Amino acid sequence: MNDMPLIVTTEWLAARLDEPKLRIVDATVFMKFPEGGGPPDIKSGRSSYEEGHIPGAVYADLAGELSDTDADLPFTVPSREAFIEKLTRLGIGDDTYTVIYDQNALVGESIAASYWASRLAWQMRYEGFDRVAILEGGLQKWLAEGRELSTDEPAYPPAAFTGQRRPEMLATKDDVKKAMADEQTVLINSLSPEEFHGHLSDDPRSGHIPGSLNIFFGIHADEQTKELYEDARLRAAFEQTGALDPDKKVITYCGGGIAATWNALLLNKLGQHNVAVYDGSMNEWASDPSCPIVKSDNR
Known part of the structure; x- marks a missing residue:
């Protein structure tokens, strides 16, 4: 395989x-x-x-x-x-x-x-x-689809693993700070538009990282069938940000580093492999008063 x-x-x-x-x-x-x-x-x-x-x-x-x-x-x-x-x-x-x-x-x-x-x-x-x-x-x-379930819990023998870590897949707070001023890095906020603009909370530390663009992780699949949309539609959602440019690096983030991995996966699917996930995401960024945040007043 x-x-x-x-x-x-x-x-x-x-x-x-x-x-x-x-x-x-x-x-x-x-x-x-x-x-x-x-x-x-x-x-x-x-x-x-x-x-x-x-x-x-x-x-x-x-x-x-x-x-x-x-x-x-x-x-x-x-x-x-x-x-x-x-x-x-x-x-x-x-x-x-x-x-x-x-x-x-x-x-x-x-x-x-x-x-x-x-x-x-x-x-x-x-x-x-x-x-x-x-x-x-x-x-x-x-x-x-009517497929079967099981309550049996399998016990597999322990396996051996020799792979190597890929540090380029994880972004730190310092990486994001540098990315804000780097035209060759695209910052993607994976939260909803309301969260991106800081409209769901009166907390002044809600909003988004300056320079980041919003691609909500929940727009890529049909809510009824649970199937992903065709690649052309997925591509259209990301192309507007420049994230599919092979010469650029992409950093995805969200609230806690979970939803960001969904956008990162789909970028990989579309051929963009220079993608890192900001593991701390807004949980870490918003907790540091020295990190700037953009909050929109327009609702």
Whole structure:
């Protein structure tokens, strides 16, 4: 499976469920934003996984084991050693290929975007795992098509892994500060237009990083079918920002480094591979008073 696509269909996966080198991962996290603003309520998707998952799938704890729980910010990239130990313990390594899915679990929203799956896929590629894809439409599409679920939890033998970290895939706060004055770097804010302009909160630290452009992560797929739009439509959304220029670097960010990985994945799909994700995103940027923020007064 050396020609692993970035995104696979439910039909593609269903035809390969019995392949011994396949590893399927449920990366669901439930996140709900309280009315009136404030930090989100974050809940592991493990209990939902235990109630039913795609046959052969294991559960990956993005909110816990696969984040640095000692960091000041949620969902911070963990140490390389800790991440690889957890992945290889799930049976993922040099001789396997991985398909990741989630439940599109932003509670109360109907956005069609597998951003938890794309977050784990991004973390894996950052650490050098090449053969990884996400499932188009996630568990919702799988269920809508009447496909089976399982409650069995497979136990795969630990795997070996020798890949190398790709530091160019992760952007720091200092990288973003430099990018604000660099015409060869495109900053993409992946949040909604309302969040981008700072209209959802009276907090003066809401808004966006100066010089960044807004491409909402939720506009790339059909909310009913959960299928991605054709490449021409995806390309049109990004072309206006200059993000598809092969001579430029792109940095995507959002609130906490999750949705940004969905935009980064689609940029990769469209041929732009010089893309980094600002892991701290607005959680880190807004907490530093020295970092400038643009907030629009027009509503």
